[in-house]
Amino acid sequence: MAATLLGCSLAAAQSGDRLPGFELERLETNIGRGTLLVGNGELLVPTGLNVSLLGHYQRLPLVLRDGETNLEIVQDRATALVSASYGILPWLEVGAQLPIVLFQKGENPSGVGLTELTAQGLGTPVIQARLGVLSRRRRQPVDLAADLGVGLPFGTGSALAGDNGLRYHARMTAGMELGWLQPSLEAGVLFRPNVLLPTSNSDMETREGASTEVRIGAALATTGKGLRGELGLRATFANPKPSVELLGGIRFPLVPGLEAFFLGGPGFGSALGTPLYRVLTGISFRSEPPPKISFLDERADQELQLVLATPPSTSGEEPVRPVAAWELNALGRGEARAADDAASPAPPKPHQPSPQEKVVLRGELHFARGSAELPGVVPLLDQAVLRMSEHANTGRILIEGHSDKDSADSFMSVRRAQAIRRYLIDQGVPATQVRIQGFGSDWPVSAQPATEQERQLNRRAEVLVITDPPSLSPR
16 A cells, blocks of 8 residues: 555656645654653563554644735644564664555645645655663663664655655653653654745745754653553754644553553644644554573572572581490481481471461462473563552562472472563562562472373462551561
C-alpha cells in the first residue's frame, strides 16, 4: 500500500501548482519504552521487541492567516502510524516508524493560485538509534539516553507528508521512578529544509512555513501492570511562533504483552501543523526475554545476598584425649551413626511467615534439568512486580531456590533464585527489597521421584511477596 501511494503521489505531482512539499505532521511518537509522547530514557533489553499501530485524527492542522481572513487548507486529517523498536545491545536500541495519510480535506486554495491537496499519501519514514548513557539497571539514579534519527525524503509532498530532502533529529531523554509515578523529560532539535508558504492574500505574499525546530517535552505516567494513565506535554520553538500540545489518556492490558491506549488533547499556537485538537488510539505489543545466566561467580557478583554457612574458625586445635581400647569397641555402628546425626546441624528451613507478616502473593517456577534460564513470559513475576508497586514501603520479596538430587542440578538452586532476582530488579523492584536463599535438594516436593514430571517439581523456585506493618518494615 505504501508503494502504491508513493507512485500515485509522484505522478500527481507532475501537474498543477501545489503547496510546497513539506511534512506537516508535528507528532513524533516515542519508539520503545516510555509514554506515547515522550521517552523515559530506558532501553529495551537485548532481543526485546516493541511494535505499535495507532491511528489519530486532528482538526485544523493547517490554516493560512493574514490578519483579516483565514484559509483552512487542511480542516480534517486522519493518519495511521506503524512503529517498531528492537534491542540490539544493553546500550543500543534501533527503531523505525512509517506514517500514512489516510484521509484529509480542506478549503479550496485556488484563491491563492494553488490546487487542492492530495487526499492520501505516504508520510516521512524515520529510522532511529537510541544509545543508553545511564541506566537504573546499573544502580544509577536515572535512565538517560540519546536518540539520533533521520527522516527519509520518500513522503508525499503533494499531501503535505514529506520534506524535499533529509531531515535529522537529535535529542536526550531522561526518566526515573518516584513511587508509583514515572516522570520523564526530553529535549532536542529537528533539522529540516526551510519552506516558504503563501498567505491568504491574493498578491501571494510569503512567509516562513517550515524550518529547524527546538523541541522540549515532559511526561508523567503511572506504573504497574494494570490500568495506567499518562500525561504528556510537548513544546516546539520555531519561526514564526512557538506551539504547545497537551495529550492525556490511559493504557490498559488486553493479553500478556499486548495493550491498548487512548489519548487526546488540545494544541496551542499558530505554528503550521499544530491542530486545534487531536485524538489517538491504538495497540502496542512488547516482548522482552529475561536476562540469561550462564554461570554465577559468587565472589564477583556483589549483588548476591546469600549467606553461606562456614564453620567458625578456632583459635587453636582441640586437644586429643587418649582413650582406651574398650571405649572404642563400645561405640558400635549404630551408636556412631547416632553420634554423627547429633553432631551435624539441621538444614535451614524455608521461610515460615510470622503472624505479623502478610503473604500477598505466593507461587513457584519450575526449571529444566541443569538450567536456571527463565521462560520468555513470567506472569508470576509480573504479578510480584505489581504487588510491590502497591506495597512499595512495606513489601519485600523472598526467593527460595531448590534443586533435585541429580549431580547436574545440585548447584542450581542459588542460580535459579538469582535469575529471578535479576529479572525483578530489571522490572524496577529495588534491590534491597529482594532476598534470596538456596536450599539445594534438602526440601523436595517429591522425596522419591519416579518420573521426570516428579523430578521437575523439585527443580523449582518459590516466590513470596510479604508485607510487614510499617513499624516492622525492613530498612
